[in-house]
Amino acid sequence: METEKVVKLSDLDLSLAEEFIEDLSFDLFACYQCGTCTGSCPVARFGGEEFSPRNIIRLIMLGDREAVLHNPLIWLCTGCYVCEERCPQDVKPPEIFVHLRNMAAKENIIPSVWSDIAANILTFGLMNEVGEYENKIRQTRFKLPELPTPDADIMRKLAEKIKFTKLVHYKPPEEETGEK
């Protein structure tokens, strides 16, 4: 972290960590900051960013909501799960990152390219459209069957039902007007 911040023990807010304990299947406070996660992390070692699962877990334990939810680094965990395999206390950093990102999303913080991917899924049923052209390539170049049409309609209705469409500010593409 670029700036030093003093947290007085008397002001310590443990509510953030408590939220994690309620929602996850393990005790975050079991983390004794050994750093096995950061030492095992490919992003920390080779990614060229000051990414450290250990630091993020510490910030949660210190209750610094702002410093974790608004931290761009929380979007860098690739979810490779090596840290989870190695953690001597069965703390699961990738699950912590998923949970943090879900919390951040509720506060409107989502990488914009990921909202775009969500919009594609809601529109086409896939991350990217597989349309007539792609199907032509599949059939002629690779002798593959036509891809069964994804049921984007059901996927979108499910999303509406649990308000995922709202979470990612989904706007359906404008209905095509006039001739093609």
Place this chain on the structure above:
Amino acid sequence: MKYALFLGCTIPEKMNGYEASSRVVAKELGVELIDLPNSGCCGSPIVRSMDEQYWTLLSARILATAEKMDLDICCLCNGCVGSIMHANEYLKKDNAAREDINNILSDFDLEYNGTLEVKHFLKILYEDVGLPRIKEHLKIPFKDGLKVGAYYGCHMLRPSEITHHGDPERPLHMDEIINLTGAIASDYEGKISCCGAPVLSNAPDVAWRLTHRIISTAHDAALKALITICPFCSLSLDLNQIKVKELWELDYDIPVLHLPQLLGLSMGFGVRELGIFENRVKSAMKFPRFLLKNE
């Protein structure tokens, strides 16, 4: 051996050669793959990052569809298998959660009762087909001493409490399959290091550095190819090798083949049937020269 084939998003869009070679190899080995209708996205780790419940719903939808067909699911993609296995484990163990999810799905005449297994194609090859039977179908071996690297990717191995598939840090099952072809699956430092694909869209620089680590350590170990079994790994190592080569000014390249392409060559299928012309590092096209018959 009959499975519902779930393709996901990335294979039909970018990795037709992987799909084509998988179908060829499955057919040769007597694994029947029935396409799942109307399948759509598994949810993927990206959706999970935004809303875990929607992610579970999307995977549960696929499980419910396959359950109607009474078929276990075969995935070719690590991302898909990770998501659907995770949802499967969760819905099997937690009755209350299954009820909640089924309540939401019931509007669409879908219900999942937790009766299925979800398997990566590699797991089907290793556990259901088995090494002896694969060996019987490999007619043309690769020349002695051809060193290649197995690249497993993450989500078929980890988290091991969900995948139950091989050693999460020292996997060997793909290595054993590769060795049946006469090629020698060799270790290299980047073997279990993440390819970077999950952050490629939001942090490409980070993803490219992770890819570079794998390519460069494969080169250090004098490997003649990397063998993948996931479209995202292949995207990172093959398609993005061009970018990595430019950024790090590399004077070499390493062809990347999907495992079914390697097996298919040794079974006697051609570059065309196996879709190898699609692989981006073009030396992959010349890979058949390492087969004994082409000497």
